[in-house]
Amino acid sequence: xxxxxxxxxxxxxxxxxxxxxxxxxxxxxxxxxxxxxxxxxxxxxxxxxxxxxxxxxxxxxxxxxxxxxxxxxxxxxxxxxxxxxxxxxxxxxxxxxxxxxxxxxxxxxxxxxxxxxxxxxxxxxxxxxxxxxxxxxxxxxxxxxxxxxxxxxxxxxxxxxxxxxxxxxxxxxxxxxxxxxxxxxxxxxxxxxxxxxxxxxxxxxxxxxxxxxxxxxxxxxxxxxxxxxxxxxxxxxxxxxxxxxxxxxxxxxxxxxxxxxxxxxxxxxxxxxxxxxxxxxxxxxxxxxxxxxxxxxxxxxxxxxxxxxxxxxxxxxxxxxxxxxxxxxxxxxxxxxxxxxxxxxxxxxxxxxxxxxxxxxxxxxxxxxxxxxxxxxxxxxxxxxxxxxxxxxxxxxxxxxx
Numbered sequence: 487x488x489x490x491x492x493x494x495x496x497x498x499x500x501x502x503x504x505x506x507x508x509x510x511x512x513x514x515x516x517x518x519x520x521x522x523x524x525x526x527x528x529x530x531x532x533x534x535x536x537x538x539x540x541x542x543x544x545x546x547x548x549x550x551x552x553x554x555x556x557x558x559x560x561x562x563x564x565x566x567x568x569x570x571x572x573x574x575x576x577x578x579x580x581x582x583x584x585x586x587x588x589x590x591x592x593x594x595x596x597x598x599x600x601x602x603x604x605x606x607x608x609x610x611x612x613x614x615x616x617x618x619x620x621x622x623x624x625x626x627x628x629x630x631x632x633x634x635x636x637x638x639x640x641x642x643x644x645x646x647x648x649x650x651x652x653x654x655x656x657x658x659x660x661x662x663x664x665x666x667x668x669x670x671x672x673x674x675x676x677x678x679x680x681x682x683x684x685x686x687x688x689x690x691x692x693x694x695x696x697x698x699x700x701x702x703x704x705x706x707x708x709x710x711x712x713x714x715x716x717x718x719x720x721x722x723x724x725x726x727x728x729x730x731x732x733x734x735x736x737x738x739x740x741x742x743x744x745x746x747x748x749x750x751x752x753x754x755x756x757x758x759x760x761x762x763x764x765x766x767x768x769x770x771x772x773x774x775x776x777x778x779x780x781x782x783x784x785x786x787x788x789x790x791x792x793x794x795x796x797x798x799x800x801x802x803x804x805x806x807x808x809x810x811x812x813x814x815x816x817x818x819x820x821x822x823x824x825x826x827x828x829x830x831x832x833x834x835x836x837x838x839x840x841x842x843x844x845x846x847x848x849x850x851x852x853x854x855x856x857x858x859x860x861x862x863x864x865x866x867x868x869x870x871x872x873x874x875x876x877x878x879x880x881x882x883x884x885x886x887x888x
Contacts (some may be wrong), residue, residue, distance in 0.1 A: 489655030493722050493729035494882065496565025496715030498557035498665075499825045501812055502533030502708055506560055511829045514837045517858050519811045521695070521706055523688075524671065531688050532671050533708030533813030543626055546609040547618055548590035550711070550818075554581055554619030554667035555626075557711035561663060562627070565715040566727050571627060578631035578659050580650050581620030582642030582666035584817030584872075586635075587613065589672035596674075619667060631659050637817065639872030640777075641738070642666055643712065644820025647880060648736035650716045660721040665713030665821035676707065682746075686780055697778035697807035697839055698785050698854050700846040705779040708813015712821035714828075729885040731828045734865060737761025741875035748784055752791020754877035759795045759867065762879035768796045771803060771881070772863020773836045773855070775827045777871040778807020779814060784871065786849060791877075792869075793850035804855040810840040820870040820878060827868050828882060836861045 499506065502520025503513035513520060520533040538556035547555065558579070571577055591614055612618055617635025624633045632653065636646045643666025650662035670676070679685050686694040686704035695706040716733065739761065741754035748754070763770070776788055793800045808823050815822050830837050836855045845854055865883035 490657060491719035492651050492654045492733045493717050493719045494714050494731040494733060494828060495717045495722050495727045495729060496561035497730060497825050497828060498560030498564060498713040499711065499822060500535050500538050500553045500557050501710035501822055502535050505536055505538045505556065507825060507829060510826060513811065514826055514830055515858065517838045517840060519840050521810065521813055527671060527673065527676060530676065531706050534671060535710045543622060546612045547622060548587045548613050550583060550587065550667040550669040551619035551622065553669065553711035554713065555622050557665065557713040558623045558663050561713040561715045571629065574628055574630040576631055576660040577629040578653065578662040579620040579624050579629060579633045580636060580646040580662060580664045581617050582636040582646035582817055582821065583668050584637060584639050584642050585668060585670055585675065586616035586637065589669050589675055592672055592674045623663060638876055639874055640816050640819055641870045641872040641876045641878040642817030644870040644878035644880060645738060647714060647821060647824060648738055648878060651733045651736050654716055654718050661715065661717045663713060663715055665711065666818040667711035668816045668818035669709040670707050670816050671709055679707065684781060695780040695810040696841045697780045697809060698789065698845055698849060699842045700844050702780045702782060702785060704781050705809055705814045708815045710812065710815050710822050711818055712825040714824060730832060731882045732885055734883050735762035735764050735881040737879040739877050741877065743875050746873055748787035748871065750787055752787040752794065754875055755788050755791025755869065755871065756794045758877040758879040759792065762867065762881045768799065770865050771867045772865055773804040773806065773861060774867045775823055775869065776805050776807050777869045778809055778839065780809055788871065789849045789852055801851045801853055804836045804853055804859065806837050806855040807839045808837060824868050824880060827866050831863065831866050831882065831884060834861055835859060
């Protein structure tokens with residue numbers, strides 16, 4: 487996409503690894519999973535995020551919105567942005583999630599049905615509103631540009647980042663805070679995933695999420711938030727900010743094949759990757775952060791789609807999935823994993839695909855990173871996929887001086 491150069495000047499996260507990007511980076515380096523049996527969910531393995539410190543600004547927000555606000559504030563300050571915004575109409579916020587406040591709504595309904603005495607409050611109008619976290623951030627910093635919520639299944643946060651990138655590249659904004667949050671660890675939500683056969687079969691109480699492994703049986707859920715500050719390069723340089731990464735491309739496609747199953751050849755994956763690369767060759771990519779759910783059909787289709795773009799080079803380019811480490815944060819996964827990918831790119835390593843040991847021989851020849859490995863890659867490809875056949879690809883690279 488032609489237009490203004492877009493920098494990532496700030497990162498923020500709340501994940502199962504802890505509050506902030508520092509514990510996330512530590513977990514990635516150590517190859518440590520945040521997935522644990524959750525007692526309140528009958529021992530189901532999942533990645534639960536800790537509660538971030540709350541202040542009065544988050545008192546009416548449900549959990550996922552509060553996680554977004556906490557991650558966004560970290561990203562805001564990481565970018566060196568302060569209380570005074572010179573042109574607030576040029577600043578925006580785009581938040582993505584698949585379920586929004588659904589888990590909180592369902593828990594409130596359960597409590598009302600069980601006791602009959604859970605009082606409704608006027609604050610519920612805000613508490614149960616999708617996009618409340620982004621709106622709260624805009625109010626905190628008096629931002630008057632576009633403040634949007636994107637809900638598109640598991641590509642929601644990836645779409646939020648892509649939309650922010652496109653707005654800045656087109657000159658429609660100078661700074662956009664973009665990402666997503668999700669809290670799917672609620673009994674009714676989990677039961678739907680279980681009935682659909684999407685969840686991995688636990689082994690001895692531990693997660694059995696093994697992306698691209700011949701023994702893979704499904705995914706494992708997680709919660710959290712990931713947020714990026716995207717900024718016009720000239721605007722950022724003008725205020726003395728430095729880039730943590732450069733967004734080099736974005737692609738979003740729909741396979742229009744099935745509402746629940748991927749097109750077996752990975753056509754949508756391939757098309758989104760080509761759109762993100764633009765005129766650049768696949769050789770530009772040093773490693774790939776796959777969507778990598780650990781489900782039979784999705785993993786196979788994803789690798790086939792990547793292979794149709796990279797050809798025989800796919801045997802050389804490391805592929806990694808972060809789902810066994812961080813859980814599948816549904817609509818937030820694209821942002822949580824984008825933050826993780828940029829941290830790893832900065833620090834020169836490829837995170838491991840935990841739990842995977844025996845690659846499925848029926849997949850196209852590929853090289854899955856089974857352990858953390860050093861990398862001098864200049865650019866990484868971040869993939870996300872969703873029910874409905876939606877596929878997103880984001881390409882990010884190191885700044886030129888890095």
